[in-house]
Amino acid sequence: RDYRALFKGLYIEKSDVWELANSAPVFTFDFKNLSADNYRLQLHRQVDKHINTYVDTNKLTGYLQRAYLEFQSSKEVYTEGLLLLTELVYETTGKRSYIFIDEYDKLLTDNYSNASYEEIKLFETQFLSAGLKSNNYLQKALLTGVMRVSRESILSGLNNLQTYDLFTDGLY
Numbered sequence: 294r295d296y297r298a299l300f301k302g303l304y305i306e307k308s309d310v311w312e313l314a315n316s317a318p319v320f321t322f323d324f325k326n327l328s329a330d331n332y333r334l335q336l337h338r339q340v341d342k343h344i345n346t347y348v349d350t351n352k353l354t355g356y357l358q359r360a361y362l363e364f365q366s367s368k369e370v371y372t373e374g375l376l377l378l379t380e381l382v383y384e385t386t387g388k389r390s391y392i393f394i395d396e397y398d399k400l401l402t403d404n405y406s407n408a409s410y411e412e413i414k415l416f417e418t419q420f421l422s423a424g425l426k427s428n429n430y431l432q433k434a435l436l437t438g439v440m441r442v443s444r445e446s447i448l449s450g451l452n453n454l455q456t457y458d459l460f461t462d463g464l465y
Contacts, residue, residue: 333369375424
């Protein structure tokens with residue numbers, strides 16, 4: 294969707310970056326409402342919705358068709374969903390994607406004391422690492438959460454990680 298009309302007449306419309314507005318695929322994921330009993334299916338649905346926004350899956354051929362069909366048949370256990378999304382969109386549009394994930398840590402904090410915590414942590418580590426680390430189809434990703442990101446956390450495999458802290462960074 295093109296929301297540039299919302300900014301008509303505002304300062305941003307005259308800025309140097311305005312020409313970049315709506316020029317690349319942007320995908321948002323909200324982890325806030327993920328539940329321990331079906332988070333995999335919920336994430337699968339979010340990825341599939343984004344894929345179908347940009348890609349006519351009926352026109353896929355070869356490797357891309359096989360990869361999408363594998364994704365479709367695996368339903369709730371596919372950890373490479375973000376990677377597949379960005380690859381399919383890149384091959385369709387020629388543009389690298391931006392991914393925004395809100396409250397990436399909510400499911401973990403909600404289930405810290407539960408038996409399912411380790412399974413959830415492993416899945417999130419695999420899901421985020423596959424989609425964000427060394428992904429040639431990704432331009433940039435932004436994750437928000439309440440836990441401070443550390444190199445020892447589920448995001449330990451990521452490169453070029455920058456952490457901004459609302460309480461200690463002078464910028465905020």
